Amino acid sequence: MNLLETLHQFPALATIPDEQLQWLIDRSEEVSYPKEAVLYKPNEPVDYLLLLLDGRIRIDSGANGPSDELITYGPYSFLGVLPFSRMTSIPNRIVAETPARLLQLHRDDLRGLAQNCYELTEALVHQMTTRVRDYTKLTQQNEKMASLGRLSAGLAHELNNPVAAVVRSVDTLKTHLRATPEAFKAVMNLQLTAEQVDCVTVVFFKKIDQQLAADTHQLTLLERTTLEDDITDWLDDHGVDDSMDLAGPLVDYSFTVDDLEWILEKIGDENLAGVANWLVNNLVAEKLVFDISEASKRISTLINSIKNYTHMDRGVGKQQIPLAEGIRNTLTLLAHKVKSKHIALTLTIADDLPAVCGWPGELNQVWTNLIDNAIDALPDGGKLEINSQPDRRSDGVDFVLTKVIDNGTGIPDDIRDKIFEPFFTTKEIGKGTGLGLDIVQGIIKHHNGSIKVQSEPGHTEFSVCLPTQ
Known part of the structure; x- marks a missing residue:
């Protein structure tokens, strides 16, 4: 041929x-x-x-x-x-x-x-x-997959802690409940009147309610150690066995020697050991259930964040978007990176922030790229500020102005005009595609908005302007 x-x-x-x-x-x-x-x-x-x-x-x-x-x-x-x-x-x-x-x-x-x-x-x-x-x-x-990979890694990291807490607490609770029959025998041998039982249960639920309301003072290590020693000595003086094992849970729920004296006055010496063990047994169970509940809520929050971030249960068309929700969901999914670099995060979102008409998935990409880039640019212990406020242009057009500000080293003058060009990246090979800011600019133009950058050492500010209509 x-x-x-x-x-x-x-x-x-x-x-x-x-x-x-x-x-x-x-x-x-x-x-x-x-x-x-x-x-x-x-x-x-x-x-x-x-x-x-x-x-x-x-x-x-x-x-x-x-x-x-x-x-x-x-x-x-x-x-x-x-x-x-x-x-x-x-x-x-x-x-x-x-x-x-x-x-x-x-x-x-x-x-x-x-x-x-x-x-x-x-x-x-x-x-x-x-x-x-x-x-x-x-x-x-490829850029979307890279962003998804970063978010997936963050989600896995964030889920690992509450999942581990649930597994650990469930195992502990199972072991704890196996000892319940012995505690039940001790309770059955108590000689308490209905009035005395009511006194004990009132104190029990009062302490639990205080803990749930977070009204208790956060003890220092020295304060806690001192309180545990005082309760241990008091229990020993009143002939209660395993006083050291009982002191910790009692301190967790802010019991003091005065509380124990009041209980003793109501129930008498002969019932103290049984009541103390009943209190601790139920306090431990309450603590484990509370830990499981809090970890489960954290898992639920993360799942809702990724669900809202991707808008899995919504249409793909243009719609009214609450920007605050998208920004908060993005921060939830990037929280591991913020924590790993000990970054001080300040989030300021106006209560009267109007909705923006657009495509939620696209705008979430904007926040992901801008915030992720800012985190990468920050040193350990850096500062990141995100501010979103309503504003109005001189021609009367209402818009939302969102700023992402970091105190990193800044963008050099000789490359500032290139950062929105496709494939341009300051990251090392394998860590950046150079498409993030190009995609951000394209998405913002798609929403009839604008993006500007100001940078000097110690202050880099990306300003995103999105019209509300």
């Missing part, structure tokens, strides 16, 4: 007149590459239109070789510069995945191509628009 017949095998060139394809052949060079040969390194100038005649070509990030593959082209594909393309280089590698044979045309001949080969130029321009659309969709999907 001669070269002209081979070019007609390209689906896009099947109907192109022979004389136009011959014009291309006469000005092109046929080249071959062995397997894994690098045609272009990252950011190296790309000066040729490439027509893949045989073999497969891979585009990868260049960081970890084939494992970082972005896209693969088979025979009869177009790569490199196309007519009217502004491409000068690409940030990735172009590699021959298998032995490959290509036809290459230098960019200097593209002007002549456009002047002399209308149908061929039209076909190649169509390929360019298709490539831009497909590659944009691919890279945006």
Whole structure:
């Protein structure tokens, strides 16, 4: 098969007149590459239109070789510069995945191509628009998956603690309940009147209610140790066995020696040991149930946050969006990163913040990228401020202004104008795609909003303006 017949095998060139394809052949060079040969390194100038005649070509990030593959082209594909393309280089590698044979045309001949080969130029321009659309969709999907990966890691980390607390408390509760029959025997041997029982139960529920209402004073280690010693000594003086085991739970619920003296006065010495053990037994059970309840609530909060973040149970169309909910859900899912760097977080959201009309999933991507970038830019112990307030432009348009502010090192002046460009990133290889802020800007434009950045050492501020209508 001669070269002209081979070019007609390209689906896009099947109907192109022979004389136009011959014009291309006469000005092109046929080249071959062995397997894994690098045609272009990252950011190296790309000066040729490439027509893949045989073999497969891979585009990868260049960081970890084939494992970082972005896209693969088979025979009869177009790569490199196309007519009217502004491409000068690409940030990735172009590699021959298998032995490959290509036809290459230098960019200097593209002007002549456009002047002399209308149908061929039209076909190649169509390929360019298709490539831009497909590659944009691919890279945006990769960025979404990267964001999802970060959130998944955070969610797993956040869920681990309450799940572990539930498992631990359940195991302890099972062990504790096995001892209940012995405690029941002791209770059955008590000689208490109905009035005395009421006195004990009143104190019991009063202490529980105080604990639930968080009215109790948080004891220092010294205060707690002193109180435990006082209760242990008091119980020993009154002949109660295992006084050290009883003192801890009693202190947890703010029992004092005065409380025990009052109970003793109501029930008498002969009932003290049994009542003390009954109190502690039930206090321990209450504490374990409370711990399970709090951990379960934390799990529920996290699940609701991810559910609201992804809007799993809602339509995908445009709707009225409470921005505060999206920002808070995003912070919940990124809480592990904030904690791991000991960041001081300040969240200020106006009570009268109006809703914004838009697409919830898209705006959540905005908050995720901006907040995640700010966290990455902060040192250990840094400060992060998020402020969202209603405002009005001079032309009378109402909008919501949201600021994400960090006290990191700032963005250098020489790259500040580049941060919204696709594929530009200041992160090390493998930690950033360079698409986060490009996607953010695109989403905000989709909502007829704007984004601005101000930065100097110790203060970087991203301001997002979103109209309410």
